[in-house]
Amino acid sequence: MSRLPERAHREQWRYHPLRAVAAAASVFGAVVAWTLVMGPAVAAPGGGGCVPVRTRAHHSEGASSWNRAYPRPRGDLDAVMVFLSFPDSPPKLTTRAVEADHFPATSRFFARASYGRFRLHAHAAHRWLRMPGTSYSYGIRRDWADADRARYLRDAVAVADKAVDFAKYQVVYLVADPDAPGVDSDATKVVNLARPIRADGVSLRRLVTVFEHHPPDRNVLAHETGHAFDLPDLYYRPPAGSTADWDTHVGDWDLMGSQFGLAPDPFAWHKWRLGWLGKGQVRCVRHTGAAHWYELSPSDAGAAAPRGTARLLVVPTGGDSALAIEVRGGAGNDARACRRGVLLYEVRADVGSGDGPIDVLDGHPGTGACANTSVYPPLADAPLGVGESFSYDGQDGSTVRVTVAGRAADGSWTVKVTDDQA
Known part of the structure; x- marks a missing residue:
């Protein structure tokens, strides 16, 4: 490697x-x-208990407000x-x-x-x-x-x-x-x-x-x-003498993890926090125990997206955490991406910069990809493809299952989300 x-x-x-x-x-x-003193809160889109609340963690990933110091x-x-x-x-x-x-x-x-x-x-x-x-x-x-x-x-x-x-x-x-x-x-x-x-x-x-x-x-x-702009470091710096890898948290995904990554486009979560995703492009998946179906457009594609599609799904999993779901399509800043598909990651608002506030969930544990070019091959093939599923256990005891049901000619992906509240 x-x-x-x-x-x-x-x-x-x-x-x-x-x-x-x-x-x-x-x-x-x-x-x-x-x-730094936080100024008056500016409500992030969505809110209403769907997203982790901003905490005093350095560069907190909480999306409930905007720190006006930035x-x-x-x-x-x-x-x-x-x-x-x-x-x-x-x-x-x-x-x-x-x-x-x-x-x-x-x-x-x-x-x-x-x-x-x-x-x-x-x-x-x-x-x-x-x-x-x-x-x-x-x-x-x-x-x-x-x-x-x-x-x-x-x-x-x-x-x-x-x-x-x-x-x-x-x-x-x-x-x-x-x-x-x-x-x-x-x-x-x-x-x-x-x-x-x-x-x-x-x-x-x-x-x-x-x-x-x-x-x-x-x-x-x-x-x-x-x-x-208040974005945190997403990589991990091992202690002196450790052989641990720097990129275990997010790998190639998002330049705040590695500026050398094959897919450096910011996570849709960051685009939401920064105000780049408009109304209707972020959907909250609340716990009902039922299945929810969504059409997702790639977050790394241009401004145009098929009507009625979203770019980010947010599943609240606790006061300080959420499961984020987006599609990475290998366009724009991600033109060199190793794999395309539905990317899942856990967001923690109570974890500070450099300590792992975001963890990409590996849709293909035990395998890797692009060994000669990826900053962390084990996560280079993390996105799910059509027909694949992933189960995630949230901080609140809930279990969320994400299934990729299909991909349309217009570039949108169909995702099924089923959650069971413990």
């Missing part, structure tokens, strides 16, 4: 709470994302790219070459994923802005020291403020010269600030720090931007 290098799986550490550092506390406070990616949203150089390393690349590493690819990813409902506009300040310290002086590395990171952010914002009006943008990318000798590409991350930075009359609550090589990892900025 071929495996990707470890740096392909580096996101969980980015959100671990960091120790407060006295030297930086007066400027930034502790970098502890879960201390911008919601609907309609047009403006982002700015600021390019940072260092006195010990004159840049070899132009800022336009570095911008092209990430855009328009990142904007196109979100346009496809959102069915055109979200348009990310990247604006680049096209000149290298020199940081006051050398690239080595900031100690940039995977597990970055708090004081060094705080100093880097302080200097970067101060330098950028001379060239950028932060009040115009909802997302800020601080892009370091990829050829600077002290830059570690594993330090690419989103930094959430419990105590926001004030600049141009606005509070900067989070910053995307980019240290990618040229060319960068595929989909890396789409993954990081997902964090800026």
Whole structure:
């Protein structure tokens, strides 16, 4: 089995709470994302007890409300790219070459994923802005020291403020010269600030720090931007010395698990949370003990879908959990998907980022697929095909059986859901 290098799986550490550092506390406070104050709730579609309630878990998958500390990616949203150089390393690349590493690819990813409902506009300040310290002086590395990171952010914002009006943008990318000798590409991350930075009359609550090589990892900025919209890491980071795999939770499905996955399109659950699925595209399957029949259109297909079909089925299985059912059809962002079919996964609102808030259910346990290209072959063939069934035992003691009854010429799939409440 071929495996990707470890740096392909580096996101969980980015959100671990960091120790407060006295030297930086007066400027930034502790970098502890879960201390962000949640604003007034914005009701998610559906609600009514069908979905897990948002909890205090970091990047909670609860869909009962929207955390207003994060911008919601609907309609047009403006982002700015600021390019940072260092006195010990004159840049070899132009800022336009570095911008092209990430855009328009990142904007196109979100346009496809959102069915055109979200348009990310990247604006680049096209000149290298020199940081006051050398690239080595900031100690940039995977597990970055708090004081060094705080100093880097302080200097970067101060330098950028001379060239950028932060009040115009909802997302800020601080892009370091990829050829600077002290830059570690594993330090690419989103930094959430419990105590926001004030600049141009606005509070900067989070910053995307980019240290990618040229060319960068595929989909890396789409993954990081997902964090800026309150999406969690879906992979598992094994403890030191462990031989466990990083991708056991979701495999190739959803780039918040692995940006290298063969099917990186966001889960329909995330599309729902982000506001990309409209009325009628999400159906709640309530416990009645009877069989329910549904027509599902692939969640990774374009905006057009056969009339009367849904893109996501939600079966509540407890106050903090649900079973999600969708179809992945191998279109759009999933053009390289290993298998197509009906994908099932468990959602836990009480489990935080990096600890497994979503688990894909393996429709074909004991087998795998695409061993040479999948990030986790055992889950590459997880979707159910026509005539196949899967039984799931929920957190509330219920048993849900999902059967794929058919597939129509228009691309829709017929799914039968039977539940028995214990």
